[in-house]
């Protein structure tokens with residue numbers, strides 16, 4: 001239904017997005033995962049014709065929308081990262097204002113507003129001004145605005161950044177409902193791999209403008225089928241211990257954080273006794289050594305040598 005073809009955007013000398021290829025079929029929830037600066041916002045801004053690509057094409061039902069964005073604009077809803085609401089208006093007044101921009105009015109607009117307030121869980125706060133809302137409530141209303149014209153496709157740019165856990169799970173459940181009950185197609189960008197794992201049918205992972213992996217969760221995790229991830233925990237680590245790990249030829253990658261070191265090694269390697277000895281020799285008191293089931297976070301670590309959450 002929607003396709004990005006060899007899409008690139010260059011800002012001065014830097015590619016924010018480089019040769020990105022993606023497709024989205026009707027009714028899918030697609031995850032676009034990547035750390036800050038990966039190029040996710042730039043990619044979706046090109047998709048929603050807010051940013052003009054340097055190269056490549058965006059196609060909707062096999063037709064380029066770069067010169068004629070109207071057919072896609074009519075059916076797409078965009079939830080931007082920045083909250084775009086009027087603080088001095090109530091929730092209801094905000095929806096009325098944006099609804100009129102979409103040329104909705106009278107009983108149709110009223111019905112739509114009631115339905116949206118119910119969906120985003122703000123019916124009982126409809127008459128309160130937005131400036132009294134928590135960050136999570138503002139984000140929910142921001143999503144409500146994007147739903148006013150009954151879009152077939154909704155694009156959400158990191159809609160859960162910096163909000164309370166309750167609003168976060170409300171938003172995730174709302175995305176699932178929109179997809180299940182209204183067959184809405186969703187493109188969801190995030191740097192939280194657990195959100196993308198929970199929501200999405202297929203996933204694209206970007207880093208520094210490049211697409212580094214794509215497929216279903218299972219397909220992506222198969223990238224790690226020959227490796228395993230070991231998490232080592234201690235109250236503190238030292239450089240000598242980390243150096244020993246990095247020099248060990250059976251260890252493929254080491255990511256050291258204050259109280260946790262993650263290593264990736266070949267599946268068949270048995271490092272347990274070596275790790276205990278290395279810790280003893282370097283004066284580290286281990287709290288735990290665990291072999292983890294691979295997550296998308298581990299795939300990112302494997303492909304880039306960095307943790308996604310950094």
Ligand SMILES: Nc1ncnc2c1ncn2[C@@H]1O[C@H](COP(=O)(O)OP(=O)(O)OP(=O)(O)O)[C@@H](O)[C@H]1O
Nearest residue numbers: 011015016034035036037038039040041042043158
């Ligand atoms: N208008 C712009 N001018 C110059 N550089 C830009 C512009 N917009 C984005 N960039 C750069 O392009 C790269 C990708 O940014 P982008 O915002 O698309 O990433 P992101 O994955 O959405 O991350 P974030 O979650 O931080 O927004 C970054 O290095 C960013 O600094």
